[in-house]
Amino acid sequence: MMLQTQLADLIHKAARKAQKKGDLPKFELPEITINRAKREGQGDFSSALALQIIRPVNNARKEKGERTLSPLQVAEIIARRMDQVDFVSKVEPAKPGFLNLTIDPGWLAAQAGEITRVGAEYFQVELGKGERVQVEFVSANPTGPLHFGGARNAAIGDTLARLLENSGYEVQREYYINDRGAQVDIFGETLWRRYQQLHGIETDIPEDGYPGAYMIDYARAIQAERGDSLLALSDEEAVPRFRGMGLALVTAELADDLGMMRVFFDNWFSEQSLYEDGTFEHVSAILRDQGDLYLKDDAVWFAASKYLPKSDRDEVFIRSNGEPGYYASDIAYHYNKFITRGFDRVIDVWAVDHQNQAARMPAMLKALGIDPDRLIVVLYDLVTLKRGGKEVKLSKRSGEIVTMREVLEEVGPDAARYLLLSRSNEARIDFDIDLAVAESSENPVYYVQYAHARVSSILRKAEEAGVDYTNADLSLLTCPEELALLQKMLQLPEIVTEAVQRLAPHHLPHYALDLAKTFTKFYDACRVLSADPADREITHARLTLVRATQIELAYVLDLMGMNAPEVM
RNA sequence: GCGCCCGUAGCUCAGUGGAGAGAGCGACAGUUUGCGGAACUGUAGGUCGCAGGUUCAAAUCCUGCCGGGCGUACCA
Structure with a gap:
């Protein structure tokens, strides 16, 4: 279980206990949130529970004619009721009413051993519980090569799929082929x-x-x-x-x-097939029977406004020329996803110019009796390409386009994926080709991969020297850089949880850079390999930490679909 | 006009209810006879677009305004 969840449970239990014993009045407690400390002297984590509940606490006390408490006093009451656990070494109430928690350094050091023992699984979070989710992405019209803008869709969609797969979801990657019309x-x-x-x-x-x-x-x-x-x-x-x-x-x-781009689809779904296998007919019948279709201007309309209170806009279902509109295909397609194939959840990854289409999805789902919350449309902003500081148009009037392939041939999939992932979905990206290929410190892609290569190099040298560090004394890991690295490493489950819950893969590259940075500081401050017999024990402990770092860096890079090179 | 998104350090951007707002790059000043210098340390740099409001607490939530992007088809 994630560290923060355990800390939240601990505080929740303490507050409940305080209520039971009469230290605090009885009322429903809010959900406990745990924050990471931002500076020295505030422990490693904190909770603001006392501040959050100060009002109900004092209201109840006033009713009973008791004196009111300060948030700090409430924090002290909760602190007194907290169970002793091996991973928390200090609980300190702090003004104005925070509860600061310090992770036990010995426990922290021991995690390096746990990580090497368990492997990347150590960082996985069980969020999906086997839920079946489909990620549909790219789905560019099959009328020509993929243009570079599609690369962002590919990077986001595939990384979301990887995140979900590693968080207990059963994932299918699908490409929707618009092969009719x-x-x-x-x-x-x-x-x-x-x-x-x-x-x-x-x-x-x-x-x-x-x-x-x-x-x-x-x-x-x-x-x-x-x-x-x-x-x-x-x-x-x-x-x-x-x-x-x-x-x-x-x-x-x-x-x-x-x-x-290292993107592979499990299924290529034909739009045309919806008309050949009767899905379209079936969906039409459902809507007709519900009275959701009507005739106007020689076209058949779907009464979308019936399902969206704030909208008076209906959609063309069958055009006056007899051809089904795009929206009709979409209804049939999503019927197929949710009803025929029974996905618990569906994620559609679309560029922001489809924003209106996204807004129309809930109406059709409601009409089909599907909970609209089961579909999430991830919208991302467009990509502009820059070379030599100047914008390069992705598509020209001549019909020529900058293809994903030609950019990949130049910058490689690692740099492309990292840079395309590194901005939040809603932010526009200026993709700078010069930066992507730069083999210098200004390129974060290389910094992260370089850290992995360096880690691998140390482990390679240790292996060549025949060092066996399997039973290292990890309590020797006590210096600030070692503990900072461990702290940073244990943050990954939070990052993954955030990325999954908000479908925001951009947290990964930021974290990866952060992790690489923290490792490099450790590397700079703490010599790992040493021929001096007096250093034997600390070398073994540090090698364990380095091996744990390797496991994690490789895992994070894999989540982003990037290579973890041992040599560069 | 209306709808959605964005506005945070010189630049590119994180941060969506918690303590004194962060990172990378750039600038400036330093460090180094060892494990990969594609490195490390330090300094400077901010009215978090503006104005109200909600809250013990707001970059974060609400309202209005300003600036930018996108959308507003019987196209997909």
Whole structure:
């Protein structure tokens, strides 16, 4: 159990006991929150419980005609009722009413041994209890290569999935393929025209088609496989054929590109399939039977406003041309997620320009009888690319785009993932290519990985020297840098909990940098390896601490989908 | 116009109810015959956009305003 949870339990029990024994009046206690101390002399953790409950305490006392208490006195009362435990060495009430707790240094030192014994599991928090959650992300239109903006989606979605997997959730990663509708029809037609052009036929691509050169590459791939055998097709025959072949090419390419980013999907879900397997029909029937659909201006509308008290906006369900609207697909898709496949929770990762769409999701879920809280849409802001201090446009009017692949080839997946994760979802990112490739101190990616390489180097040297530190006397770990490192290490479960509960993966890179920093300070202050026999014991203890650090650094890097290099 | 998000150190950003607001980079001044110097130490730098309010306690919650981004389709 997380240290803070244990401390909160301890204080809760003490307060309850004080109430039972009559030291404090009886009333429902608030949830106990534990804060990390910010400065020296305030212990390691604190609780402000006494301040929070001062009013009900004194109200009750006044009713009984008793004298009122100060928050500090209440803190003292709680402190007196606290159980003795091995991990807390000091409990100090402090003005104006805090309760400061100090972690026992001996217990702290012993955790280095626990970590080496248990491994990365030591840092895992059981939050999911086996809950099945789907993370749907990227889901870019399958009409061309992934542009670099999609890389942020990939980094966020995949890291959320990793966080959840390591916190007791059963996770599925899904890519939703928008393989039907006008967009892909035009894509198919463009491809067909490009194919014809390759064979010397004079024809233009559609006006609102896809002008990018990559379309010619796809046409070449088809040409390579089928030669000119498809030229005889009529337009009516060709467009769907080319649409299908193009989609297959693009999805294979998407999977390949995402693999470069170390992102792998468990499932690629076809939008079209919702219309082939009857889901759409079924959902339509449900809504129709509930009276949620109505006809207006030759289109069928879904009465979304019925389910959202603050909104008077309805959504087109079937357009006047007879084609289902995008929202209709979304209803069917989420019916499939929650009802057909029965996920307990679904996370959709969308760019912020889909904010309105996100706001409309609760209405459909309510109409389907699904608790809207089971779906969380994670919105993230856009990415701009910078090179030489200047912004590089991700997509140009010519149809050319800066692809995720070309950026990855330049900066590598580690730097890309770290930098794309390092800002909160709502913040816009300026991705500086020059910084991403810089092998210098200004690049945090290298600082973190370098710490791991350095740790590995020490352990490698120890192994070469045949040092066996398995039964080290960890009580020797007493200097400030050693204890600071241990404190920092034990913070990870809090960070992970925060990241999972708020679906905010940006806490990871910040923590990783912090951890690397704290280790490097220890490294600088405390010599680990020594040939002097007098240093034998302390060397063994410190090697245990270094090994524990290695386990944790590797784990944090893995949560971010990054490599933990032993040599750089 | 309306809706959502953002506004914190020179720059890039953490911090969403707890004590005196943090980190990285940059600037300045130092450190080093050892485990990887891609290092370490120190200094300077802030009306937390502005104004009210709630609270024992506000960068954090509420209201209004200012500035910026995004959105406001029978597109996905």
